[in-house]
Amino acid sequence: MNDEIFIGFLKWHRREDANFFDVFFHDKELVEKEYIKDEIAFLSEFFGLNEPNIDFESDSPLEVRLNDIQGEIVACINCNTKKLEECGFNNKDAVVASLCHEFSHIYSHGHTYGYCDNEYWEAELYADFMASAVMTALNVAGGKYRYLIGDGKATLTHPYGEYRLRCAKTAREYILSLPPTSKIALEDIESQFLLFLLTNVKDINNYLHDHEEQIEHALDSKEEVKIDYMQYPDSNLIKQYILKHQQNND
């Protein structure tokens, strides 16, 4: 096999099924604002939506705001490319994946079906499902995205990572199970999400009730602690990895 193709395959594989090191140290690309703008234009067309406004000087890595202006829903995507990169969305595919997630929120207008006791959770699961299905359909590698959502703890606004990951994987499997030439409608993906929701909602609600107190305080205790790996002994694997990475960069 041609080396280039083989390297490409490895890269693709790593992106599809990523671990901590793949996410934060491998396959990093510079994602320019122009690229994000182009992708937003493309996804607007794909979802059949008006192009949202974009603000690149936001405080949060990526979020969407839906404003009701005189009865018309106007979406605004707030994005901070630097913070996005720090969170692990550090290559083009990962950024497109996160944009797909935000577009799913716009597509649903934040509507929920009321089966999950926490409406925000339901909305997030919807967006994860939709994003994962769309990414798979568009041939965008979702390894980093899945790792990052699957790693999260439950908060009042976001469900436990395991459920998000399960949701994303179900969506991916659904798209992969379709014949390659079949047309994929967003409505069909929604139906699949409903199936996922109805069959998993009992679990999700039980988790929510069992960990209610913990979830309520999840954000309070979330303090950013920077770990200085250099203080650890040389046998520490992460330290070794960082040093090796630095050497390679030099």
Added chain:
Amino acid sequence: MIKNFELSKPTTSLVSHEICGTIHVVGADSHNIEMMSNVVSKMDSTKTMFPYSVKDDDGQSVGLQNGFFVYVKNILTQEVYVAKAYCDEEVTQADLAKFIVSIELDLKRKLAYNIRCLAVNSPELCFELLSSGDNVKEILARPFGKAAGPSIFGVIRSAFQSREKQNDFVQISEQVLGKDASRHDFIDNFVDLCNAIYNKEGKPDQLKMADKIVDRLLNEICNHNEAKMVNFVREHSQDRTFFKNFVYECLDPEQLSSKAQVTIYVRRKSKEETISKNLGHYRFFTEKGGVQKPLKFGRELSNVYMLMYLIDHVKEPERKQPIDLKRNVEEFKKLYRDLFKDFSNDDHIKDIVSEYFHRKDKYGNLRSGRKSEYIDAIRKTMQEQFEEYNESFLPYIMTGNSHLHVPVDKIVFEEDAKEALLSYNFV
């Protein structure tokens, strides 16, 4: 995939309530039925309206080849419905999930409507029902999700304190709006309005004021004079936006347009007239019964915006959707230049267009654009002027989600401006 879903009254009256919730699956093999039973068993029955189960059926009783049907009942009225879904190919588990969610959403909407009507027609009974300990209360207490519609069950306070008021309301709303769907919408909005007023508990002055507002609104609705209503609300209400939206929502501009008598004229400024800061090289006039009045909106861009809608309405009278400025930026710029003869540079117009969508506050945070300000300026001017004519202004204004409704013959571009204005094409 589900092609058609309907919830209707069953043709036979011999439906036993015990079979409600049993989903009859038509056109699936035994393995598929087993999978569907598995789906249903995994569902959280405390979150659904019925404990569902799945059963194989040949579909002959309802004329189905592929699909589902189930008998369900409205827990409030005890009415039984049959929900049917037609599929063009073999049914899947995802179809089943969609079918169940569709049934529940439809039933929830029906339930919400029943409760609103009950709140209007018989608040005592409604209170009784909602405070009772039976399963109705339990089901109503469940989160319904935004897909089922706006908030539903916060309405029941003392929305109408006396029987006379309730009767008046029902009678008047029927007289004014008939018994069709628009009346239902009206009732929905009205009860929410009353709820918003009466929620201000413990402040007697406000309650007194709320009473006055309800009385006055009832009278004004009877006279169908929304201009006065809006004025009254503007003067007295504590929550202007809510009232304004309420009034706009419950009156249908399309219906009102058939009674429109005011004509809007657009012409170029004459040589004697000076160039106006806000109007540039064009002038707007309104005319009714030989009386002409100049029309001038408070904001520069409102004039461009209005002209854009007028042109588009004349060219495409059937269009109901508002104009998407993002897709018409170039035409907008051209029109702006035509109005103000501003050929200096592009930056000024670029800023205007970008501010239309969003702008930054003093802290640098992104906030919504000036679109609503432009529309508000148009609405305010129109309202004031049309009040003098004693005419409804609603068909003459656009909103965030609707175009103008005025008949096209009530818009006149005078000869000197006609050709230039009609050369614009908005998509």
